Amino acid sequence: MADPFKITGPTCISFSGGRTSAYMLRRLLMAYGGELPADCHVVFANTGKEDEATLRFVRDCEELWRVPIVWVEYRPGRAWVRVDFTTASRKGEPFEALIRERNYLPNPVARFCTVELKILRIADYMHSLGHDEFDVLVGLRADEFRRLARLRADPSGGTRGIERRAPLADLGVTRRDVAEFWRHNDWDLALPNMDGTTMHGNCDLCFLKPAAQVASLIAERPERAVWWARMEHSITNPKITNGGTFRSDRPTYAQMLAFTQAQADAFGHAADGAEDGIACFCGD
Ligand code: SF4
Structure with missing residues (x-):
């Protein structure tokens, strides 16, 4: 099997602000001697409904691992802006703007929030660098069967020019490996880790949560x-x-x-x- 962490062209690391994607980032940094290859970009798309602890965690990864993380947010008109820890929305403004624009709510069938607030905004950033075709590394573990099956069935996620890859899953990394890493790290995401699940992660009351x-x-x-x-x-x-x-x-x-x-x-x-x-x- 080819090295799942091998980066051969423009690449975006989709950073969700959770433990798994941070672990993926850490493994990549280790694989490249602490500095990501040129044209490899870490992007965090903020919905405005993330817990404050998630925002602090993204900032900590940025500062403590000395890796630039680009923070992006949706704006009406399918536009986007770059923000940072200080200026990031915290009251759901990007999400609300999207709902106002559509005048209906996302739901389990029409999950346009994840597309508009995250996938396309991450793509916007890569397009702004002049990349029409690029890889996206997603923090998916080998034990996330359903998400993995969806990704492998449709690597582009319906977005032209994108190929999504899941290096941790390719390496057989499970929630136990991720939990083990954070147990031994001297800092962590300040949200409860319930048997490998961060129930406070992502949008606080995401309608996809049980x-x-x-x-x-x-x-x-x-x-x-x-x-x-x-x-x-x-x-x-x-x-x-x-x-x-x-x-x-x-x-x-x-x-x-x-x-x-x-x-x-x-x-x-x-x-x-x-x-x-x-x-x-x-x-x-
Ligand atoms: S976490 Fe849930 S509510 Fe938030 S963008 Fe993703 S699918 Fe939508």
């Missing part, structure tokens, strides 16, 4: 539900009869907020304690 997880996150900090409930309440598209919800198979965020305030974790167990999250690009 309902029990969302309920638990709301119970932990009820204010997390406010933005999501406001988005659901605000869709005025006349073609959408139910007013717009992120999920048609679950209570609304406002209802979940009311339930969790009334009976803490009872909802989570009653709802679907065994439900898996839905695989998407956003990743760990």
